[in-house]
């Protein structure tokens with residue numbers, strides 16, 4: 001699909017890509033995103049949960065914001081953790097998001113510096129790692145329950161036994177409690193690298209100035225000497241029918257679910273895109289003439 005011509009984009013010599021777009025509604029606001037093509041599907045068996053763990057560690061000490069100075073600096077600047085500042089890790093990607101006022105040059109400059117720290121500036125201090133293990137185990141415990149057990153049981157069938165069915169981002173208790181700092185550092189150095197990263201900046205900013213700063217502070221990022229290829233994993237359709245019966249002492253009701261598997265549609269045109277969004281939002285396009 002053609003890229004919006006208002007987006008200023010480019011790739012640095014190290015492969016780091018940027019997309020910058022001026023948008024003045026709302027005024028005096030900007031949102032930065034750093035997108036890493038790094039998710040749980042890249043984990044080996046003894047790394048299960050580390051992609052998500054790294055996401056947490058990027059808030060627990062980076063080059064310019066040791067310990068938890070990042071959160072306290074942003075909170076002093078009026079950015080609330082959770083509501084504004086946020087991040088997620090899924091099978092394929094880890095994305096960090098930082099919205100800021102754009103009319104304070106100091107804050108804008110620091111915003112880009114935070115993005116640079118997130119790209120490859122996590123300190124990964126052993127004491128901070130140990131502290132975070134408990135936080136993540138608690139996150140895992142909060143999610144566990146009937147729905148999670150059903151998901152874990154049914155994923156191998158719905159994902160045709162592909163590696164995706166064994167890589168829920170939260171990881172395994174075994175890895176989360178026992179991995180060594182060197183293991184997370186090696187995962188970090190292997191995958192948090194400029195040729196798998198992009199910066200997105202959208203807001204009430206001057207794209208030419210932002211581009212200049214991006215070139216100045218992201219060009220020194222380096223790809224690892226022995227770079228592993230990021231494999232694209234597809235899940236072939238088998239055409240077979242599968243059945244699964246699952247009982248659970250905490251099941252709140254009885255359910256029958258029928259799923260049909262399709263080849264994932266390619267997004268090539270605007271109308272492909274429109275269709276994707278219509279399906280996702282469960283709105284009937286045909287009934288809503290004004291939707292574009």
Ligand SMILES: [Zn+2]
Nearest residue numbers: 052056136139
């Ligand atoms: Zn988390």
